[in-house]
Amino acid sequence: MQDLLNALVLLANFVFIPATAYGSQLALGALGVTLVYGILRFSNFAHGDTMAFGTMVVILLTWWFQSKGIGLGVLPTALMGIPVAILLTACFVLLTDRWVYRYHRQKKAPSVVFLIASIGVMFLMNGVVRFVIGPGDQRFEDGERFIITARAFREWSGLNEGMVFRTSQGLSIAVALLVVIALFWFLEKTRTGKSMRAYSDNENLALLSGINPERVVMITWILSAALATIAGTLYGLDKGFRPFTYFQLLLPIFAAAIVGGLGSPLGAIAGGFIVAFSEVVLTYAYKKFFTYLLPDEWAPDGLMQLLSTDYKFAISFVILVLVLLIRPTGIFGGKST
Amino acid sequence: MNTSGRTSTPAILAFGAMALAVIWVGQAQSWSLALSILNYCVIAAIMSLGLNVQWGYAGLFNVGLMGFAALGGMAAVLVSMPPTQQAWQAGGPALLTAMLMALITIIAAIVVYKIFQPGGRRHLVMTLVMMAGLIASRWFFDPAVKAIESVDPSRTGYLGGAGLPILISWVVGGLLAAAAAWLIGKITLGLRADYLAIATLGISEIVLSMLRYEEWLTRGVKNVNGLPRPVPYEVDIQQSQWGLAWASKLGANVQDFASIVVKLSYLGLSLLVLAILFWLCQAALKSPWGRMMRAIRDNETAAEAMGKDVKRRHLQVFVLGSAVIGLAGAMMVTLDGQFTPNSYNPLRFTFLIWVMVIVGGSGNNLGAILGGFMIWFFWVQAEPIGLWVMEVGTSWMSPENPLRKHLLESAAHMRLMIMGLILLLTLRFRPRGILPERNDIGRH
Numbered sequence: 176m177q178d179l180l181n182a183l184v185l186l187a188n189f190v191f192i193p194a195t196a197y198g199s200q201l202a203l204g205a206l207g208v209t210l211v212y213g214i215l216r217f218s219n220f221a222h223g224d225t226m227a228f229g230t231m232v233v234i235l236l237t238w239w240f241q242s243k244g245i246g247l248g249v250l251p252t253a254l255m256g257i258p259v260a261i262l263l264t265a266c267f268v269l270l271t272d273r274w275v276y277r278y279h280r281q282k283k284a285p286s287v288v289f290l291i292a293s294i295g296v297m298f299l300m301n302g303v304v305r306f307v308i309g310p311g312d313q314r315f316e317d318g319e320r321f322i323i324t325a326r327a328f329r330e331w332s333g334l335n336e337g338m339v340f341r342t343s344q345g346l347s348i349a350v351a352l353l354v355v356i357a358l359f360w361f362l363e364k365t366r367t368g369k370s371m372r373a374y375s376d377n378e379n380l381a382l383l384s385g386i387n388p389e390r391v392v393m394i395t396w397i398l399s400a401a402l403a404t405i406a407g408t409l410y411g412l413d414k415g416f417r418p419f420t421y422f423q424l425l426l427p428i429f430a431a432a433i434v435g436g437l438g439s440p441l442g443a444i445a446g447g448f449i450v451a452f453s454e455v456v457l458t459y460a461y462k463k464f465f466t467y468l469l470p471d472e473w474a475p476d477g478l479m480q481l482l483s484t485d486y487k488f489a490i491s492f493v494i495l496v497l498v499l500l501i502r503p504t505g506i507f508g509g510k511s512t
Numbered sequence: 513m514n515t516s517g518r519t520s521t522p523a524i525l526a527f528g529a530m531a532l533a534v535i536w537v538g539q540a541q542s543w544s545l546a547l548s549i550l551n552y553c554v555i556a557a558i559m560s561l562g563l564n565v566q567w568g569y570a571g572l573f574n575v576g577l578m579g580f581a582a583l584g585g586m587a588a589v590l591v592s593m594p595p596t597q598q599a600w601q602a603g604g605p606a607l608l609t610a611m612l613m614a615l616i617t618i619i620a621a622i623v624v625y626k627i628f629q630p631g632g633r634r635h636l637v638m639t640l641v642m643m644a645g646l647i648a649s650r651w652f653f654d655p656a657v658k659a660i661e662s663v664d665p666s667r668t669g670y671l672g673g674a675g676l677p678i679l680i681s682w683v684v685g686g687l688l689a690a691a692a693a694w695l696i697g698k699i700t701l702g703l704r705a706d707y708l709a710i711a712t713l714g715i716s717e718i719v720l721s722m723l724r725y726e727e728w729l730t731r732g733v734k735n736v737n738g739l740p741r742p743v744p745y746e747v748d749i750q751q752s753q754w755g756l757a758w759a760s761k762l763g764a765n766v767q768d769f770a771s772i773v774v775k776l777s778y779l780g781l782s783l784l785v786l787a788i789l790f791w792l793c794q795a796a797l798k799s800p801w802g803r804m805m806r807a808i809r810d811n812e813t814a815a816e817a818m819g820k821d822v823k824r825r826h827l828q829v830f831v832l833g834s835a836v837i838g839l840a841g842a843m844m845v846t847l848d849g850q851f852t853p854n855s856y857n858p859l860r861f862t863f864l865i866w867v868m869v870i871v872g873g874s875g876n877n878l879g880a881i882l883g884g885f886m887i888w889f890f891w892v893q894a895e896p897i898g899l900w901v902m903e904v905g906t907s908w909m910s911p912e913n914p915l916r917k918h919l920l921e922s923a924a925h926m927r928l929m930i931m932g933l934i935l936l937l938t939l940r941f942r943p944r945g946i947l948p949e950r951n952d953i954g955r956h
């Protein structure tokens with residue numbers, strides 16, 4: 176009995192909690208990609224770097240707050256920076272829309288032109304971020320680091336295994352939940368949200384019924400900037416900030432959005448968790464887990480790891496390819512054209 | 513305009529400007545630097561030619577260029593480095609057994625797929641066969657890897673190569689990339705442009721992970737240095753009779769003379785490859801095959817209605833383009849003289865090549881080459897230019913000013929912004945590139 180509990184705590188500690196936190200971060204990132212795809216109909220390659228830009232602003236604000244001695248007590252100071260960072264990121268993104276994408280929109284350019292333009296924006300944003308904050312690692316987590324520490328859990332439960340629940344993980348899950356509820360309320364209940372969904376479903380019909388396309392596009396960019404900033408900050412609090420890592424996040428984020436069905440917000444969330452859980456479940460070394468469960472003489476010698484963590488990109492990719500081959504429009508049936 | 517296939521005035525002007533820029537670098541900085549920039553320019557032009565075959569001819573959105581280039585680089589190591597005899601003795605047999613097991617598993621899985629009717633039973637049996645195969649091959653593979661990697665890890669720790677001349681690796685690199693492209697193309701072609709983009713992006717990351725972490729094969733992040741060269745070494749020229757004679761005849765320092773001779777030899781080799789590839793690409797573009805590819809690109813449905821096998825043609829062009837990129841990857845590692853998996857970065861090896869093709873003119877081979885030259889030149893020279901701009905721009909601040917220090921330190925990252933701007937400006941003001949595709953090609 177004791178062994179079984181220990182094994183379960185081990186799994187919760189190293190698989191369930193990290194995967195849920197990572198999944199929340201991916202889901203927020205994928206929501207931004209999917210919204211832009213639903214309205215503007217192109218895959219935004221600059222999304223990873225938008226996340227990096229937003230997070231960079233948050234970090235700079237955090238440093239400024241820290242130098243003034245302002246903090247949130249147990250919570251990370253970064254949370255205070257998020258609103259301002261969203262504002263700045265949204266301004267930056269709207270400027271790129273005005274100077275880059277709008278021209279091609281008026282020309283009715285094919286979606287691949289937008290894709291290439293977003294690569295240009297990606298270079299630009301990547302350069303700005305590296306220029307301002309440099310290419311290195313930044314840690315900006317402060318406040319109380321743990322909600323549950325390993326020792327407190329061990330003393331409370333009397334088990335060998337400790338369970339750690341970090342503030343950044345708790346925050347990721349809580350904030351993602353709040354943001355998703357707010358976003359769905361916005362899309363389902365408000366007039367603007369409804370007009371966005373109408374525009375995404377049928378552009379011509381929406382235009383006929385008097386929806387202003389430029390306004391819909393503007394709101395979409397603001398939402399995507401906000402989602403990117405929040406997702407980036409949560410990821411940074413959890414795992415640290417580095418511009419190149421954010422660029423690489425593009426792959427799991429796109430995998431999540433495509434797996435769920437591009438253009439489908441619900442799909443993006445499901446996709447985020449599918450990708451995150453597969454990554455963590457397949458790369459975890461189960462040696463200790465089986466040592467608890469099996470009798471001593473059967474205890475495994477190897478690490479019992481299905482796939483080395485070095486290959487985590489392969490997992491996003493394999494899920495992506497499987498879904499595309501079996502169900503090309505994604506699990507929740509996004510757009511196919 | 514002229515329809516006879518002669519080069520047009522803009523092309524002559526653009527290449528002339530490019531030549532002037534290189535000469536300026538030679539005069540203002542140094543001839544050795546100008547030549548080494550030119551060497552990389554030629555390799556960049558070959559990569560961009562490869563992408564042009566895929567994107568310009570056929571409209572395939574491949575953003576996995578880095579993976580193919582890195583495979584080519586690996587070929588350089590596997591062909592040219594001397595084999596590590598001890599490592600082969602320590603782990604070779606077990607490794608080969610593991611490979612055999614993997615092969616048997618694949619064959620067994622195919623047999624099962626053929627024998628069973630579609631349904632749950634087939635899935636179950638196939639899963640079981642693959643699991644058994646995985647366990648069996650890992651049983652031999654893991655100890656073999658351990659044995660190989662523990663053979664003198666500070667100097668070798670990998671299987672080594674075949675010990676052949678490195679020039680062979682240029683062909684092998686192309687073949688390796690082509691084989692990978694065939695496999696990937698089989699799975700992902702036929703997907704929409706943006707799905708193909710994400711899929712290829714993923715592939716290139718997987719290839720890189722493999723090169724970084726399969727130490728028994730590539731030595732991983734410990735890098736392979738001192739690859740054999742296809743051209744003479746500087747030291748030999750410096751000590752040779754003719755080297756000394758020529759250097760004194762030209763009135764140059766013998767070290768400079770040797771380094772320039774080496775770089776010129778590399779340049780000659782790569783220019784030869786570029787010329788052959790350019791000729792092949794032009795011939796293909798002008799042939800009925802080229803017209804068919806462009807017809808498929810411009811209207812897939814119509815081409816399919818005319819009886820063209822679109823998927824097969826796409827696979828063909830994907831394999832050919834990737835082979836060119838693999839070849840360029842092998843050439844680059846040859847020029848570097850070392851294989852460093854950590855130096856591969858998608859911005860530099862994938863997206864920069866895209867900027868080259870878009871700016872040069874997609875669909876136009878000469879344009880792709882021009883783009884390769886120009887963008888690489890900018891990429892290298894943007895650093896000193898950015899630094900100079902920052903120096904001048906902040907000269908009114910005191911040298912201890914933290915802002916000034918930060919700006920000077922970060923000036924190198926300016927080039928990313930400049931590349932983004934160049935791409936965006938091209939898309940807006942010259943969407944078909946500096947040398948646009950010519951629709952009259954092949955019609956005489």
